[in-house]
Amino acid sequence: xxxxxxxxxxxxxxxxxxxxxxxxxxxxxxxxxxxxxxxxxxxxxxxxxxxxxxxxxxxxxxxxxxxxxxxxxxxxxxxxxxxxxxxxxxxxxxxxxxxxxxxxxxxxxxxxxxxxxxxxxxxxxxxxxxxxxxxxxxxxxxxxxxxxxxxxxxxxxxxxxxxxxxxxxxxxxxxxxxxxxxxxxxxxxxxxxxxxxxxxxxxxxxxxxxxxxxxxxxxxxxxxxxxxxxxxxxxxxxxxxxxxxxxxxxxxxxxxxxxxxxx
Amino acid sequence: xxxxxxxxxxxxxxxxxxxxxxxxxxxxxxxxxxxxxxxxxxxxxxxxxxxxxxxxxxxxxxxxxxxxxxxxxxxxxxxxxxxxxxxxxxxxxxxxxxxxxxxxxxxxxxxxxxxxxxxxxxxxxxxxxxxxxxxxxxxxxxxxxxxxxxxxxxxxxxxxxxxxxxxxxxxxxxxxxxxxxxxxxxxxxxxxxxxxxxxxxxxxxxxxxxxxxxxxxxxxxxxxxxxxxxxxxxxxxxxxxxxxxxxxxxxxxxxxxxxxxxx
Amino acid sequence: xxxxxxxxxxxxxxxxxxxxxxxxxxxxxxxxxxxxxxxxxxxxxxxxxxxxxxxxxxxxxxxxxxxxxxxxxxxxxxxxxxxxxxxxxxxxxxxxxxxxxxxxxxxxxxxxxxxxxxxxxxxxxxxxxxxxxxxxxxxxxxxxxxxxxxxxxxxxxxxxxxxxxxxxxxxxxxxxxxxxxxxxxxxxxxxxxxxxxxxxxxxxxxxxxxxxxxxxxxxxxxxxxxxxxxxxxxxxxxxxxxxxxxxxxxxxxxxxxxxxxxx
Numbered sequence: 001x002x003x004x005x006x007x008x009x010x011x012x013x014x015x016x017x018x019x020x021x022x023x024x025x026x027x028x029x030x031x032x033x034x035x036x037x038x039x040x041x042x043x044x045x046x047x048x049x050x051x052x053x054x055x056x057x058x059x060x061x062x063x064x065x066x067x068x069x070x071x072x073x074x075x076x077x078x079x080x081x082x083x084x085x086x087x088x089x090x091x092x093x094x095x096x097x098x099x100x101x102x103x104x105x106x107x108x109x110x111x112x113x114x115x116x117x118x119x120x121x122x123x124x125x126x127x128x129x130x131x132x133x134x135x136x137x138x139x140x141x142x143x144x145x146x147x148x149x150x151x152x153x154x155x156x157x158x159x160x161x162x163x164x165x166x167x168x169x170x171x172x173x174x175x176x177x178x179x180x181x182x183x184x185x186x187x188x189x190x191x192x193x194x195x196x197x198x199x200x201x202x203x204x205x206x207x208x209x210x211x212x213x214x215x216x217x218x219x220x221x222x223x224x225x226x227x228x229x230x231x232x233x234x235x236x237x238x239x240x241x242x243x244x245x246x247x248x249x250x251x252x253x254x255x256x257x258x259x260x261x262x263x
Numbered sequence: 264x265x266x267x268x269x270x271x272x273x274x275x276x277x278x279x280x281x282x283x284x285x286x287x288x289x290x291x292x293x294x295x296x297x298x299x300x301x302x303x304x305x306x307x308x309x310x311x312x313x314x315x316x317x318x319x320x321x322x323x324x325x326x327x328x329x330x331x332x333x334x335x336x337x338x339x340x341x342x343x344x345x346x347x348x349x350x351x352x353x354x355x356x357x358x359x360x361x362x363x364x365x366x367x368x369x370x371x372x373x374x375x376x377x378x379x380x381x382x383x384x385x386x387x388x389x390x391x392x393x394x395x396x397x398x399x400x401x402x403x404x405x406x407x408x409x410x411x412x413x414x415x416x417x418x419x420x421x422x423x424x425x426x427x428x429x430x431x432x433x434x435x436x437x438x439x440x441x442x443x444x445x446x447x448x449x450x451x452x453x454x455x456x457x458x459x460x461x462x463x464x465x466x467x468x469x470x471x472x473x474x475x476x477x478x479x480x481x482x483x484x485x486x487x488x489x490x491x492x493x494x495x496x497x498x499x500x501x502x503x504x505x506x507x508x509x510x511x512x513x514x515x516x517x518x519x520x521x522x523x524x525x526x
Numbered sequence: 527x528x529x530x531x532x533x534x535x536x537x538x539x540x541x542x543x544x545x546x547x548x549x550x551x552x553x554x555x556x557x558x559x560x561x562x563x564x565x566x567x568x569x570x571x572x573x574x575x576x577x578x579x580x581x582x583x584x585x586x587x588x589x590x591x592x593x594x595x596x597x598x599x600x601x602x603x604x605x606x607x608x609x610x611x612x613x614x615x616x617x618x619x620x621x622x623x624x625x626x627x628x629x630x631x632x633x634x635x636x637x638x639x640x641x642x643x644x645x646x647x648x649x650x651x652x653x654x655x656x657x658x659x660x661x662x663x664x665x666x667x668x669x670x671x672x673x674x675x676x677x678x679x680x681x682x683x684x685x686x687x688x689x690x691x692x693x694x695x696x697x698x699x700x701x702x703x704x705x706x707x708x709x710x711x712x713x714x715x716x717x718x719x720x721x722x723x724x725x726x727x728x729x730x731x732x733x734x735x736x737x738x739x740x741x742x743x744x745x746x747x748x749x750x751x752x753x754x755x756x757x758x759x760x761x762x763x764x765x766x767x768x769x770x771x772x773x774x775x776x777x778x779x780x781x782x783x784x785x786x787x788x789x
Binding site: 147154155176177178181182184185186193194 | 597600603604606607609625634636637638639640641642643644
Binding site: 334337340341343344346371373374375376377378379380381 | 673677681703705706707708709711712719
């Protein structure tokens with residue numbers, strides 16, 4: 001028996017909406033500690049890593065470690081039925097066989113909605129993500145990162161990120177023009193819009209603009225995004241889940257000449 | 264001579280927008296008491312019945328009973344010209360021949376707009392709708408009914424409605440999942456969002472989800488919707504017009520095995 | 527060296543968005559007094575005339591008269607990167623060769639964005655627009671003019687405008703119906719929504735509805751629009767730029783029988 005209840009369906013909605021275009025079928029690993037998901041996108045370039053810790057849930061019961069394989073399209077359809085203020089209960093009963101039930105309750109309106117979703121067999125490939133120290137850690141408002149990616153997407157498919165102690169610079173060069181966006185670390189760190197930049201070593205890396213832009217669909221989850229960078233290493237883009245987990249995206253760098261110009 | 268003036272064009276706009284996708288050409292029956300319309304949809308499954316009583320109008324003059332045949336697309340075009348706060352006068356002069364004129368006035372802006380629409384010959388088929396007592400009468404906020412129909416439309420083309428004294432249940436079953444929505448009658452009937460349920464006999468009927476969803480386009484007309492049900496009988500969905508008439512939709516039930524399972 | 531800075535990028539955005547569908551490539555004439563643009567639309571029926579006077583800019587430096595040829599699509603792309611509250615600096619350095627740089631600054635967020643746009647060779651055809659007195663000058667809220675054009679566009683491709691001392695009348699006649707919009711000069715000229723009408727001679731002219739509607743894309747630039755009319759003469763539609771210039775559209779009248787009916 002797995003039974004977990006969220007005070008608000010909206011967080012689950014936002015998570016699924018963030019990743020459903022990257023990942024089609026998702027194996028949710030449910031344990032006593034957390035509900036987790038790790039999946040590569042279909043082109044095996046990006047990795048999604050979700051961790052919803054017990055603390056995120058209102059009530060949580062997981063008798064034994066199980067894996068719930070669900071189509072994200074079906075989950076999105078189920079969650080579309082929930083109002084944002086509805087509670088959301090996720091339930092799997094070993095006796096019920098191959099379905100997961102989402103129950104949305106709106107006590108104010110005397111309404112209960114059960115949506116039953118068929119489970120599916122999904123090959124689980126566990127990817128060991130090495131813990132590592134990153135050369136640069138950048139934190140900024142999600143709106144800024146989203147705007148940067150969508151602005152630069154107009155100019156080129158490749159985004160170059162260089163970070164030094166003084167500034168982080170996002171560059172994109174196309175045939176009809178180019179764009180350079182520079183952020184300097186904020187003096188006023190009390191502002192909710194401040195940018196922080198922690199540089200151990202300078203970094204100069206290129207990424208696919210399309211993927212970075214795709215990841216910013218998670219902007220609804222959090223006010224701020226954390227970006228970790230090291231030369232020749234996948235970028236990590238992390239959106240926090242109310243201090244009880246995270247949604248992380250990993251993306252391998254683009255290899256080309258520019259990358260080797262520095263450091 | 265027929266001449267009727269509404270304080271606000273918005274109610275006429277909302278009515279036409281509610282039905283223009285169901286009915287293309289509409290014969291408006293104008294009498295001393297009311298401006299009425301009865302029309303089947305093109306597939307002859309649903310019936311639209313509109314009654315705009317004299318009290319709905321600011322001024323109303325109808326010298327003799329006449330039938331004004333109008334294309335709803337042309338009427339919608341005319342009404343698109345009206346601001347919601349504009350007054351709306353509908354005028355037919357026997358001497359003018361085959362046109363109806365809509366006049367929109369915005370005295371605040373010193374603007375008058377006349378839109379002239381050509382009339383058309385429409386075969387009028389009067390359908391006697393028998394007055395009858397219904398086994399179940401349900402009343403709920405229009406937003407709730409709309410959400411129920413659009414949620415269930417994601418799962419199946421058929422919606423099952425069962426009502427007992429304790430609850431009304433809307434169910435929809437598809438290949439990839441299913442959804443069950445349960446409303447219990449509200450305790451707090453003072454709330455504008457309350458649900459009332461009057462059950463003489465339990466009911467279990469199936470309807471086309473697509474049509475029910477289509478009818479909810481009338482949700483702009485009223486805060487609440489009244490739904491009347493009897494087994495093996497068309498459902499009636501009624502939106503009130505400020506206590507001076509109504510827009511009603513009738514839809515025959517879908518006949519299949521499930522329907523006969525219950526009394 | 528040309529260097530001009532606007533306090534807010536939004537005015538430049540609005541100007542380019544107003545004209546980018548009429549004109550593809552624009553030769554900007556920069557002089558000590560103003561940044562100007564004159565261009566015919568591709569079908570050579572309409573003329574766009576833009577004048578941005580020095581007073582519109584925060585800082586302005588133009589060492590010698592130059593012509594900057596820019597693709598409006600590229601400019602629109604550059605300006606899409608600017609937030610409305612960003613400052614906008616336009617810079618051309620003779621030493622840099624063939625590019626213009628737009629710099630957007632958002633000091634609140636410690637962000638600077640440089641967008642570089644390639645210049646292009648554009649044939650400049652200077653059109654002498656004769657200064658002339660018009661028979662009718664009409665001033666109205668931009669929202670009213672926009673609504674008039676879009677309403678009448680539903681009925682016909684031709685709009686007829688007749689103006690007499692008492693009223694200005696816009697008429698459009700189609701197969702399925704017709705619409706007549708009448709404005710009388712406002713008594714309350716203090717109202718921001720008033721209509722003023724100055725008639726030396728009555729006017730009766732026809733124009734392409736599509737073009738008039740196209741011009742109303744400039745409605746974001748100003749609260750009011752000034753329209754000047756003379757029989758057999760292009761209409762002038764002027765949107766002011768904070769008392770420091772204007773965006774004007776000229777459109778030749780449609781020649782047909784109706785035009786000659788009146789003095």
